Amino acid sequence: MKNYLLISFVLFFSQVNAQFFRKDNGLAHTFSIVARDEKTGEIAVGVQSHWFSVGTSVSWAEAGVGAVATQSFTNKSFGIRGLALLKEGKTAQQALDILLSDDPGKEVRQVGIVDAKGNVANFTGKNCVDFAGDLKGKNYAVQSNMMLTNEVPVAMAKSFEANTRLPLAERVLEALKAAQKVGGDIRGKQSAAILVVKGEATGKPWDENHLVDLRVDDHADPLVEMERLLKTHRAYEHMNNGDLAIENNNMTLAMQEYGAAMKMFPKNLEMQYWTAITLANGGNVQKASVMLQAIYAKEPNWRKMTKRLPKAGLLTVKEKELNLLLKK
Incomplete structure (x- = not known):
């Protein structure tokens, strides 16, 4: 009898795999959130899982269109097809209904969708592994399956609603952390x-996609690593803003932006270096030299970099001043 039951289970699971699991799809038992920031209009999707590189299959988004999270026995086509339906003018719910209408595996699917207007929709198939559930709120939808407890959707929803002061990426991260806190x-x-x-x-996808695009593919504590990466991302946003200010000949703003970046990561030599070069170009060669000597002491290759900058037009000082910057 035991052998019969075992054989029956194996046959059943093989049939499930044949029908629902393909190499181009995959398994992603997980928790996720799709959301829109009412103030900025930004759209996001966030996810964590005990599965390698979950971001390659679950999370999909396009500027001015929306975001899709497709998980459980993942149907990757829901990402691209869902965004295409939204782009045609379908609401989140209409897109979801169409995606599920011809899917023989819908009872093992889990999907969340938000459109550019903040409409949301989600679905949890009746055969998703417990604990499985979802919730919808204003401008967001959360979904989870194979959870340790049944508290995850509520915890995510409460967190998202409570953190309206945060930028959208940080708000999504807090929702993911809340899910992990109650078991994940x-x-x-x-x-x-x-x-x-x-x-x-805007017609410029290189500026639209992606404002934030971070993945932790394999880590003992992926949300801790994600928080570090997001902080690093914000610091380099300040660096990029500083570079743009220099292009616009606004040295005061450039120094403010570089200073903000260094404050976040005071040990980052790259940030220190370009701040020093900006100081030199702005006429404060003495202070720049002091900073550069400290940088060279930690990594001599930066001195070689300084020698190359005048040719590229990135360091515009006289020869005497250059020698001061390069002194040993």
């Missing part, structure tokens, strides 16, 4: 992803 995936944790795009398309 019953198997543990391995990977995470956060994707944020603009609320309106």
Whole structure:
């Protein structure tokens, strides 16, 4: 009898796999959130799972269109097809209904969708592994399956609603952390992803996708690593803003932006270096030299870099001043 039951289970699971699991799809038992920032219009999707590189299959978003999270027995086509339906003018619910209408495996699917207007929809198939559930709120939808407890959707929703002061990426991260705090995936944790795009398309996808695009593919504590990466991302946003200010000949703003970046990561030599070069170009060669000597002491190759900058037009000082910057 035991052997008969075992054989029956194996045959059943093989049939399930044949029908619902393909190499181009995959398994992603997980928790996720799709959301829109009412103030900025930005759109996001965030996810964590005990599955390698979850961001390659669950999270999909396009500027001015929306975001999709497709999980459980993942149907990756829901990501691209869902965004295409939204782009045609379908609401989140209409897109979801169409995606599920011809899917023989819908009872093992879990999907969340938000459109550019903040409409949301989600679905949890009746055969998703417990604990499985979802919730919808204003501008967001959360969904989870194979959770240790049944508290995950509520915890995520409460967190998202409570953190309106935060930028959208940080708000999504806090929702993911809230899910983990009440148990998260019953198997543990391995990977995470956060994707944020603009609320309106501008015809310049290189500027729209992606405002934030971070993935932790394999880590003992992916949300801790995600938090570190997000902080690093914000610091380099300040660096990029500083570079732009220099292009616009606004040295005061450039120094403010570089200073903000260094404050976040005071030990980052790259940030220190370009701040020093900006000081030199702005006429404060003595202070720049002091900073550069400290940088060279930690990594001599930066001195070689300084020698190359005048040719590229990135260091515009006289020869005497250059020698001061290069002195040993």
